[in-house]
Amino acid sequence: MEFVVISLLNGITYGLLLFMLSSGLTLIFSMMGILNFAHASFYMLGAYFAYQISTWVGFWPGLLVAPLLVGAVGAAVERYGLRRAHRFGHVAELLFTFGLAFLVEEIVHLIWGKVAVDYRIPLELDGTLFTLFDTSFPIYKGFMMLVSVGMLVALYMLLTRTRIGLIIQAALTKPDMVEALGHNVPRIFMLVFGGGTALAGLAGVIGGNAFVTEPGMAAAVGSIVFVVVVVGGLGSLTGAFVASLLIGCIQTFSVAMTLSITDVFALIGVALPEGSQVARLTITQLAPVLPYVLMVAILIFRPRGLMGARES
Amino acid sequence: MKSSFVKRLTLAASLMLIGGSAAAQVKIAYIDPLSGPFANVGDGGLKGFKEAAEILVNQKGGIMGQKLEFVGFDNKGSPQESQIQLKAAIDQGFRFITQGNGSGAAHSLIDAVNKWNARNPDKTVLFFNYAAVDPTLTNEKCSFWHFRFDANTDMKMEAITSFMENDKKIKKVFIIGQDYAHGHQVARAAKEMLARKRKDIKIVGEDLHPIGRVKDFAPYVAKIKASGADTVITGNWGNDLSLLVKAAKDAGLKTRFFTYYAGGLGTPQAMGASGENQVLQLTEWHMNVPTKSTEKFALDFNKKYPGLYFYYLRVNTMTEMVAKAMNTAKSTDPKAVALALEDMRFPAENGEVWMRKSDHQLMQPLFISVFSKQDGKTVKHDSEGTGYGWKTLASISQRDSQLPTSCIMERP
Numbered sequence: 001m002e003f004v005v006i007s008l009l010n011g012i013t014y015g016l017l018l019f020m021l022s023s024g025l026t027l028i029f030s031m032m033g034i035l036n037f038a039h040a041s042f043y044m045l046g047a048y049f050a051y052q053i054s055t056w057v058g059f060w061p062g063l064l065v066a067p068l069l070v071g072a073v074g075a076a077v078e079r080y081g082l083r084r085a086h087r088f089g090h091v092a093e094l095l096f097t098f099g100l101a102f103l104v105e106e107i108v109h110l111i112w113g114k115v116a117v118d119y120r121i122p123l124e125l126d127g128t129l130f131t132l133f134d135t136s137f138p139i140y141k142g143f144m145m146l147v148s149v150g151m152l153v154a155l156y157m158l159l160t161r162t163r164i165g166l167i168i169q170a171a172l173t174k175p176d177m178v179e180a181l182g183h184n185v186p187r188i189f190m191l192v193f194g195g196g197t198a199l200a201g202l203a204g205v206i207g208g209n210a211f212v213t214e215p216g217m218a219a220a221v222g223s224i225v226f227v228v229v230v231v232g233g234l235g236s237l238t239g240a241f242v243a244s245l246l247i248g249c250i251q252t253f254s255v256a257m258t259l260s261i262t263d264v265f266a267l268i269g270v271a272l273p274e275g276s277q278v279a280r281l282t283i284t285q286l287a288p289v290l291p292y293v294l295m296v297a298i299l300i301f302r303p304r305g306l307m308g309a310r311e312s
Numbered sequence: 313m314k315s316s317f318v319k320r321l322t323l324a325a326s327l328m329l330i331g332g333s334a335a336a337q338v339k340i341a342y343i344d345p346l347s348g349p350f351a352n353v354g355d356g357g358l359k360g361f362k363e364a365a366e367i368l369v370n371q372k373g374g375i376m377g378q379k380l381e382f383v384g385f386d387n388k389g390s391p392q393e394s395q396i397q398l399k400a401a402i403d404q405g406f407r408f409i410t411q412g413n414g415s416g417a418a419h420s421l422i423d424a425v426n427k428w429n430a431r432n433p434d435k436t437v438l439f440f441n442y443a444a445v446d447p448t449l450t451n452e453k454c455s456f457w458h459f460r461f462d463a464n465t466d467m468k469m470e471a472i473t474s475f476m477e478n479d480k481k482i483k484k485v486f487i488i489g490q491d492y493a494h495g496h497q498v499a500r501a502a503k504e505m506l507a508r509k510r511k512d513i514k515i516v517g518e519d520l521h522p523i524g525r526v527k528d529f530a531p532y533v534a535k536i537k538a539s540g541a542d543t544v545i546t547g548n549w550g551n552d553l554s555l556l557v558k559a560a561k562d563a564g565l566k567t568r569f570f571t572y573y574a575g576g577l578g579t580p581q582a583m584g585a586s587g588e589n590q591v592l593q594l595t596e597w598h599m600n601v602p603t604k605s606t607e608k609f610a611l612d613f614n615k616k617y618p619g620l621y622f623y624y625l626r627v628n629t630m631t632e633m634v635a636k637a638m639n640t641a642k643s644t645d646p647k648a649v650a651l652a653l654e655d656m657r658f659p660a661e662n663g664e665v666w667m668r669k670s671d672h673q674l675m676q677p678l679f680i681s682v683f684s685k686q687d688g689k690t691v692k693h694d695s696e697g698t699g700y701g702w703k704t705l706a707s708i709s710q711r712d713s714q715l716p717t718s719c720i721m722e723r724p
Contacts, residue, residue, distance in 0.1 A: 002538070003535075003537070003538035006537070006563070007531060007534050010530040010534060014528060109347070114346060114348075115352045116351070116551070118619070128564065134564065135537060135563050135564060135565075136562070136564035137563075138563075140562075210528075211528060211555070212349075212551055212555070215347070216348055220525065220527065251531070252530075252534075253531075255531035256531065256534065256535050256538070284519055284520075284521075288522050
């Protein structure tokens with residue numbers, strides 16, 4: 001019981017961080033049709049900006065300033081890079097973001113070095129929030145949950161309750177019509193791209209010190225956010241939310257499974273030959289692959305994802 | 313036009329490379345991760361070697377009057393990349409290499425060095441291993457061209473389990489490790505030796521996680537907790553260890569940790585006060601083992617490299633022994649150096665050490681210590697500015713640390 005509750009909490013915390021990362025990606029994709037391979041790089045930039053700001057004026061200003069900076073960088077990338085690449089079609093865009101990811105990593109190497117930087121949790125948030133059956137739950141994890149849920153609510157309000165949100169929603173399905181009505185669609189695209197990258201930046205600010213801020217952090221989450229977006233359904237925020245939590249929990253709980261592949265097959269009545277390497281693998285060892293298995297299964301059986309609106 | 317510019321640029325760059333390395337005559341290629349998840353570990357090791365070469369060798373007359381220099385080659389922690397870097401080092405004229413972080417990379421290097429030496433008997437290469445502890449490297453896979461300066465996993469686990477044997481409070485043990493050669497060996501050795509020494513101890517869990525990829529150990533900690541273990545054994549190193557103890561601290565896990573590598577590279581900082589009396593390590597040395605001159609060396613090192621803390625005594629031992637071997641052999645030919653290193657007895661700072669001829673495994677004293685509050689007496693120095701340092705609980709003499717080897721060495 002204790003184990004289930006604690007693992008659930010861990011899974012939800014991780015899932016919410018994933019959601020923060022993937023919400024921006026799915027927004028950008030649904031609006032602009034761009035699969036932004038550099039999305040995780042903005043997450044990394046967020047962490048490094050926040051680290052830099054925290055060495056000057058502390059963590060709290062960074063929490064606000066770093067995502068804005070990342071958003072500004074994102075908007076500039078859209079305005080001066082992607083928009084030009086867009087003229088040459090989707091492949092050019094895809095390659096552009098792909099190259100951008102490497103570029104950002106190299107820039108990070110040049111500025112902050114190849115070794116992890118010492119970006120720490122602020123003292124106020126370093127401690128125990130509550131103790132559940134004698135496992136303590138750190139304040140910082142609570143803070144991470146709070147920020148992501150706050151962001152989810154704010155994003156939802158923005159998209160459904162404000163004028164700009166309505167225009168964005170409209171541009172999502174009928175961009176030509178929106179343009180015909182006199183709205184500056186390219187500028188909306190820039191805003192969405194900037195906003196999406198700012199969300200990734202925010203995830204970096206709070207994920208960077210919870211884990212490690214190092215040049216490899218973008219590559220570490222880069223592929224998993226695509227899984228979230230595909231499983232949730234391209235373009236669906238709710239889908240991304242559900243998929244994030246699902247994947248967070250899958251990763252947490254699969255670590256706990258001591259069953260081996262042989263045991264799993266035994267459950268369905270198939271006895272595997274003994275002694276093979278594969279048969280002895282445990283679910284725990286397979287934990288890192290499971291999200292990708294899920295993605296492949298979704299693509300085969302429900303290509304539009306859990307909550308996706310469109311097939312494509 | 314463009315291509316000739318590129319050519320000139322490459323020429324200029326290569327000239328600079330040659331010019332840069334010509335100043336030092338005896339060069340050792342340091343092939344270890346200088347980027348990626350273990351960059352901090354590799355970076356700390358390289359600085360340690362550079363400092364040791366400068367203070368312990370070059371300022372004391374060098375090697376037959378020549379300077380000793382360590383040059384970094386980034387293998388990104390990968391066995392494949394290690395071979396590429398080895399090739400690059402050989403092409404640049406290096407005849408000596410050292411590596412430590414990752415037994416996977418060590419296996420790959422030992423194979424490549426053996427192959428190279430068989431094909432190029434006039435340009436042999438010698439491999440000094442300062443930290444890769446997979447026992448097979450000095451048993452089944454032992455090589456004349458490989459010397460190990462760290463105690464191997466079996467020797468370390470023998471010492472740890474002998475210590476656990478006498479602690480009747482230990483009932484349930486959880487083993488967690490990185491999913492590669494080293495992690496597997498630690499788990500195997502722990503299970504074998506505990507089964508032999510303490511039949512009543514139950515292994516309540518055993519986990520291998522992907523190396524360098526787990527950023528949040530909370531799920532693993534929850535599993536350890538659920539298993540009811542009172543003791544954890546781990547061979548983890550670098551961020552894989554500091555993140556593990558950090559997650560344990562966050563969740564308030566109160567088990568004891570027996571580790572190989574808790575003494576440095578950010579782990580003490582990650583533990584802080586929560587590690588007090590909880591985390592133990594087995595090492596060849598720590599700051600509170602009295603020495604003749606290493607205390608000063610370490611303090612100077614810490615001052616010179618803010619954010620780094622001197623940790624690897626064996627780096628110093630290796631550097632001094634290699635220099636001594638070259639000076640004794642009056643040669644920097646790898647084969648002559650290897651013959652001089654074999655069977656060498658050397659007064660290291662942790663006691664007398666011996667390079668066993670039969671398998672090229674260094675025998676040295678080992679210490680089990682526990683993370684304790686700095687008191688200015690037995691815990692004179694703290695670790696990484698935490699206010700906590702290492703207190704020796706047991707020491708194992710060089711003679712007692714010896715284990716038999718199955719090595720059948722092919723000698724040139």
